[in-house]
Amino acid sequence: MTVTPEETLKEVLATHPCYNEEAHRKYARMHVPVAPKCNIQCNYCNRKYDCSNESRPGVTSEVLTPAQAADKIAFVKERIPELKVIGIAGPGDPLANEETFETLALVKQRFPELTPCISTNGLALPDSVDRLFDLGVRFVTVTINAADAEIGAQIYHSVLWDGKRYTGKEGAEILLRNQLKGIELCAKKGMLVKTNIVMIPGINADTIPELVKKVKSLGAYIVNILPLIPVPGTVFGDRTGPTPAERKALMDRCSLDARMMRHCKQCRADAIGLLGEDRSGEFTGCGFGRGDGCGPVQDVPNMISIDTGKDFTVAVASDSGSEVDAGFGNAGRFLVYRVRNSNPEFLREVSPRDLDSSTAGRPHREHIEDIVNLLDDCDIIIVREIGDMPRSVISNRGKRVVLSSDTVRKAISSLL
Numbered sequence: 001m002t003v004t005p006e007e008t009l010k011e012v013l014a015t016h017p018c019y020n021e022e023a024h025r026k027y028a029r030m031h032v033p034v035a036p037k038c039n040i041q042c043n044y045c046n047r048k049y050d051c052s053n054e055s056r057p058g059v060t061s062e063v064l065t066p067a068q069a070a071d072k073i074a075f076v077k078e079r080i081p082e083l084k085v086i087g088i089a090g091p092g093d094p095l096a097n098e099e100t101f102e103t104l105a106l107v108k109q110r111f112p113e114l115t116p117c118i119s120t121n122g123l124a125l126p127d128s129v130d131r132l133f134d135l136g137v138r139f140v141t142v143t144i145n146a147a148d149a150e151i152g153a154q155i156y157h158s159v160l161w162d163g164k165r166y167t168g169k170e171g172a173e174i175l176l177r178n179q180l181k182g183i184e185l186c187a188k189k190g191m192l193v194k195t196n197i198v199m200i201p202g203i204n205a206d207t208i209p210e211l212v213k214k215v216k217s218l219g220a221y222i223v224n225i226l227p228l229i230p231v232p233g234t235v236f237g238d239r240t241g242p243t244p245a246e247r248k249a250l251m252d253r254c255s256l257d258a259r260m261m262r263h264c265k266q267c268r269a270d271a272i273g274l275l276g277e278d279r280s281g282e283f284t285g286c287g288f289g290r291g292d293g294c295g296p297v298q299d300v301p302n303m304i305s306i307d308t309g310k311d312f313t314v315a316v317a318s319d320s321g322s323e324v325d326a327g328f329g330n331a332g333r334f335l336v337y338r339v340r341n342s343n344p345e346f347l348r349e350v351s352p353r354d355l356d357s358s359t360a361g362r363p364h365r366e367h368i369e370d371i372v373n374l375l376d377d378c379d380i381i382i383v384r385e386i387g388d389m390p391r392s393v394i395s396n397r398g399k400r401v402v403l404s405s406d407t408v409r410k411a412i413s414s415l416l
Helices: 005-013 066-079 097-109 127-136 150-153 168-188 205-217 245-252 362-372 388-396 408-413
Strands: 028-031 041-042 083-090 115-120 139-145 156-161 165-166 192-199 222-227 273-275 314-318 336-339 343-351 380-383 400-403
Touching: 005 314, 066 083, 083 097, 083 380, 097 115, 097 222, 097 273, 127 139, 127 168, 139 168, 150 156, 150 168, 150 408, 156 168, 165 168, 168 192, 168 314, 192 205, 192 245, 205 245, 222 245, 362 388, 388 400
Parallel strands: 028 083, 083 115, 115 139, 139 192, 192 222, 314 380, 380 400
Antiparallel strands: 028 273, 041 156, 156 165, 314 336, 336 343
8 A cells, every 4th residue: 555645744743742742741852062153143042062050042162063963973873762853953944954964864864753843943944945855854843933023133143144244124025925935935845844933022922923924824833832941141141031821821822723732842953862751962072072061162174174175164264354354352353255166256345333232342252142143154263363162162062263464365275
């Protein structure tokens, strides 16, 4: 008897802990942190790549290469036989990282019995749907927080699209347009879409019912309304999240229009095990990746490296505009280039002055992390000098640091 794709999807759905509440009590999932770069900056997000002591989205204790991720999956699978799902949820945005697709290809090849899924902000989703489908992805989570660009402008600090950084309503419009289009395309392709909505009292809470109706009309299978987690060092660090009663009331109201997910644990980017029973700490530092980043940072060969035989993006610290003449922390500006087929193309100029004024007076590490956020799409950063702490922050993002005192042109040419 021939099994239809719909029947196969229904069978897989029965073992996916995020899409099926019954499944989360019996089946485990594993998030592989292979995607360090992000293409947007949310006002509630502070992606700490090197801390094992926090449990929330965007946090991981290590960043893995695709090959390391595949080896670690095999290692975990032997020890957790109920493992069914392999997810890629960061710590940045999966679709902003080529490593995501390389990992999915390895999962398809080595672990065809496991279910791959991704979680994305949706900015690059429309251009990725066919590629994801071909790699076996049938479950896609899209985090969409705004019903319109006016609200989005209050939630998103910046959006990096086609090599240019947009802020305010303009950036929010680009993001929302792509999110809605991506959800629709995935649904038409036969993929199951879960939409995550972060409930932020005083900003988007009152408009979430409208947003739920919209994503449902586009084909979303299930909706997950999450409470804001105020994180120190972010724009929303001093805001108050919703109470459990407020969130439940909103979910009850929205359940009239769409299926609600009520068992989410807001998992880390390296979560392993049953929902609510994270075992990632058992598998950190087992020889896959750099290990627990809360300890001393070392230059180890298995840190993510950049293959400059491929297209890549590079930032150059240059106050003069012609020479590599500044250190990372004191550079007045960075010149960002995309290199395709060995040809550098200037994209934009990034200045630390672009940072929100509220960052003034913050600890040095937070200032460094803010600069790295501005360069989050860059694979390589060329500077005249850099300290150990900035280097470790950059390395934890899966980027490579190159020291040079040449002209900008020569410094980039030396990479090819």
